[in-house]
Amino acid sequence: MKLLRTCWPVLLALYLPAAQAQLIWQPVAAASDAHRGHGGHGKRPAGKPFQLQGEMSGQPEIVLYQPDLSSQPLILAGNQVSVRSTGVNNYHALVARQTTATTESVAIRYVYLNGKPSGHSPSELLAQPLSRLEIVPAPLPREHRRYESRKSYRFEVRFDQQLMPQQPIMFSTQAGTRLDLLTDDNGILALVLPEDFAEIKKGRRNNRPLEWQLTTYIRDQGVLFNTSLSAPYHPSPANWQRYGLGLAVAILGFGVGLGVNRRLPVQSRRKAK
Amino acid sequence: MTLTNLTLLRRAVQLLAFVFLVYGAAVMGVYAADKLSGALPSLACAYDEKGADYCALIPLQHQVGHGLGRAMDSGNWLMFFLPILTTLGTFLLMFVVLNKAFCGWICPLGFFQEVVHLIGQKLGLRNVNRLSDSWVDKLRPVKWLMLGVLVFGLPALSSLGFVSKELGDPFCKICPSRIMTTLVSGTNEQLYVDTASYPYMALSVIGDFLFGLMVAMALTLRQPFCRICPLLAMHALFRKLGMARLVKQGSARCDKCGLCAQACPMDIRELQTDFNDTDKPQDITLADCTLCGRCVEFCPDKDVLQIRYLNLPLFSADPQYFKQRNKAQKSWDKISITDLTVRPVTKAAKPGKGGSA
Ligand code: SF4
Numbered sequence: 001m002k003l004l005r006t007c008w009p010v011l012l013a014l015y016l017p018a019a020q021a022q023l024i025w026q027p028v029a030a031a032s033d034a035h036r037g038h039g040g041h042g043k044r045p046a047g048k049p050f051q052l053q054g055e056m057s058g059q060p061e062i063v064l065y066q067p068d069l070s071s072q073p074l075i076l077a078g079n080q081v082s083v084r085s086t087g088v089n090n091y092h093a094l095v096a097r098q099t100t101a102t103t104e105s106v107a108i109r110y111v112y113l114n115g116k117p118s119g120h121s122p123s124e125l126l127a128q129p130l131s132r133l134e135i136v137p138a139p140l141p142r143e144h145r146r147y148e149s150r151k152s153y154r155f156e157v158r159f160d161q162q163l164m165p166q167q168p169i170m171f172s173t174q175a176g177t178r179l180d181l182l183t184d185d186n187g188i189l190a191l192v193l194p195e196d197f198a199e200i201k202k203g204r205r206n207n208r209p210l211e212w213q214l215t216t217y218i219r220d221q222g223v224l225f226n227t228s229l230s231a232p233y234h235p236s237p238a239n240w241q242r243y244g245l246g247l248a249v250a251i252l253g254f255g256v257g258l259g260v261n262r263r264l265p266v267q268s269r270r271k272a273k
Numbered sequence: 274m275t276l277t278n279l280t281l282l283r284r285a286v287q288l289l290a291f292v293f294l295v296y297g298a299a300v301m302g303v304y305a306a307d308k309l310s311g312a313l314p315s316l317a318c319a320y321d322e323k324g325a326d327y328c329a330l331i332p333l334q335h336q337v338g339h340g341l342g343r344a345m346d347s348g349n350w351l352m353f354f355l356p357i358l359t360t361l362g363t364f365l366l367m368f369v370v371l372n373k374a375f376c377g378w379i380c381p382l383g384f385f386q387e388v389v390h391l392i393g394q395k396l397g398l399r400n401v402n403r404l405s406d407s408w409v410d411k412l413r414p415v416k417w418l419m420l421g422v423l424v425f426g427l428p429a430l431s432s433l434g435f436v437s438k439e440l441g442d443p444f445c446k447i448c449p450s451r452i453m454t455t456l457v458s459g460t461n462e463q464l465y466v467d468t469a470s471y472p473y474m475a476l477s478v479i480g481d482f483l484f485g486l487m488v489a490m491a492l493t494l495r496q497p498f499c500r501i502c503p504l505l506a507m508h509a510l511f512r513k514l515g516m517a518r519l520v521k522q523g524s525a526r527c528d529k530c531g532l533c534a535q536a537c538p539m540d541i542r543e544l545q546t547d548f549n550d551t552d553k554p555q556d557i558t559l560a561d562c563t564l565c566g567r568c569v570e571f572c573p574d575k576d577v578l579q580i581r582y583l584n585l586p587l588f589s590a591d592p593q594y595f596k597q598r599n600k601a602q603k604s605w606d607k608i609s610i611t612d613l614t615v616r617p618v619t620k621a622a623k624p625g626k627g628g629s630a
């Protein structure tokens with residue numbers, strides 16, 4: 001199982017037709033805590049390290065888009081890059097692109113960085129075309145939220161800014177779940193993240209996230225475009241939050257309230273005539 | 274156009290504000306960055322993903338809960354105070370415009386309690402139109418405790434490591450608006466007992482219980498949660514900065530009347546007793562006031578009570594208005610779907626009259 005968890009992006013890349021040369025962003029394993037999104041506070045490492053998995057011929061172009069859509073190039077060291085604070089908070093887009101005469105491979109990852117309020121909504125970043133073929137979260141988990149198992153999320157598949165109906169997509173997780181999916185007639189993929197964690201401890205802070213990824217490809221005029229989107233996901237809080245009990249306690253409160261009501265005397269400020 | 278029923282106008286504004294604040298993400302956007310202010314002076318909830326804005330208490334708890342310890346460690350106090358001042362500044366920018374009317378006219382939880390009370394009355398449940406003075410006096414300090422302990426105290430202690438991290442945002446954990454707004458936006462995900470740890474379990478049980486208690490009590494008593502709401506206390510701190518005010522220039526007749534205090538959903542008895550011998554209107558926007566304007570509506574004496582904006586009268590007590598309004602109230606009180614009145618258990622109590630439209 002441990003071997004599977006470590007090697008899954010490589011296995012996935014092998015599974016895909018060799019011509020696709022799929023690129024995928026992954027967190028660097030030892031620093032996976034830095035991935036806890038906006039919820040993780042406390043001392044932070046200088047940057048968030050990611051590694052680019054997949055077959056690389058030459059040096060892919062790496063770009064970090066900020067919430068205001070400005071961008072900065074980053075350099076891969078080996079296959080790793082450290083994404084440092086840009087001074088503004090909210091989602092940034094980390095994009096790797098490798099182009100040959102017959103292929104364009106893109107890996108996209110939305111990374112939450114802390115800083116001063118950017119004054120920009122993540123919807124601006126999501127509306128920005130990052131590559132010709134891309135999988136776009138619709139929407140991203142809101143600030144202070146994160147991807148969770150058992151919850152449904154929506155994604156758009158766009159090619160040249162057009163939504164792609166009935167587009168095949170592959171979904172896979174670090175725990176070994178693999179699904180072949182299709183977008184609907186509007187080019188939207190609705191997906192419930194699986195609860196495939198080997199062990200779930202009680203509490204939001206007590207579980208390490210796993211990784212999921214979506215990949216898709218398309219051929220257009222002799223060029224093979226492929227793209228990936230990856231992100232961490234966490235066990236659903238439904239594993240330690242009891243909704244039936246919550247309702248029972250609220251009903252108890254309601255009953256006590258009715259009892260208190262009966263004991264409240266009616267007062268009047270007006271003097272009796 | 275003459276205004277014949279301020280309460281009806283207020284209900285319309287409350288309804289619009291409720292729809293906007295609870296479901297307005299459809300127009301504003303889902304992300305925190307899309308929200309109107311992120312520091313609203315009303316209990317609109319950040320846990321409601323469909324909402325258009327959220328209250329100032331959540332950023333304040335987080336800024337204290339995460340920032341204080343870091344500032345102590347690093348000595349960088351600017352990083353601690355800057356976000357808090359930004360939140361307070363945003364809060365104040367809005368607050369000065371409406372003052373405590375953010376409670377009486379805008380707050381979704383305030384409106385919810387009024388609707389529940391209406392339902393209770395139309396079901397014929399008894400109406401405890403006011404609490405005894407001694408209970409009012411006992412309850413008044415609770416809102417300050419809620420603000421001091423739950424919004425600032427425990428988050429600060431948690432940040433410094435004196436209490437557990439789970440107590441970093443304790444007011445949100447027990448806030449009835451979190452449960453109410455998420456329920457009305459179609460999810461029960463906030464009505465839970467958290468079994469992750471004992472502090473979380475205790476907070477979630479208190480939150481669920483308080484929510485049930487509030488709903489039941491609102492059937493009979495007006496604005497039960499508002500009386501202990503920490504945001505009401507925060508409003509009270511800054512109320513002198515607001516452009517909207519309640520003013521009074523009373524007379525000896527007030528001593529015998531008391532209709533204003535009877536009408537007040539927050540049981541502010543000082544409305545009747547203060548400023549009865551004054552030669553100019555005095556600010557009587559007291560700590561518990563929500564600027565709902567009911568006291569002005571039910572004052573039968575010309576201009577004794579007024580809601581003023583930038584010191585210009587906006588709505589004034591008027592014998593003619595009073596007559597009309599009182600008549601409308603009586604007709605409204607007669608409408609009842611059923612009579613579920615339960616006799617109070619105390620001997621002294623008599624069944625209450627209406628008066629809470
Ligand atoms: S839980 Fe209450 S205090 Fe917290 S954000 Fe929601 S309304 Fe505000």
Ligand code: SF4
Pocket residue numbers: 314315316375376377380381382383384498499500502503504505563
């Ligand atoms: S006092 Fe009442 S109306 Fe005002 S913020 Fe609190 S719950 Fe809302």
Ligand code: SF4
Pocket residue numbers: 377519536537538539540541544561562563564565566567568569
């Ligand atoms: S004092 Fe008047 S305006 Fe203030 S809460 Fe009471 S009735 Fe409403």
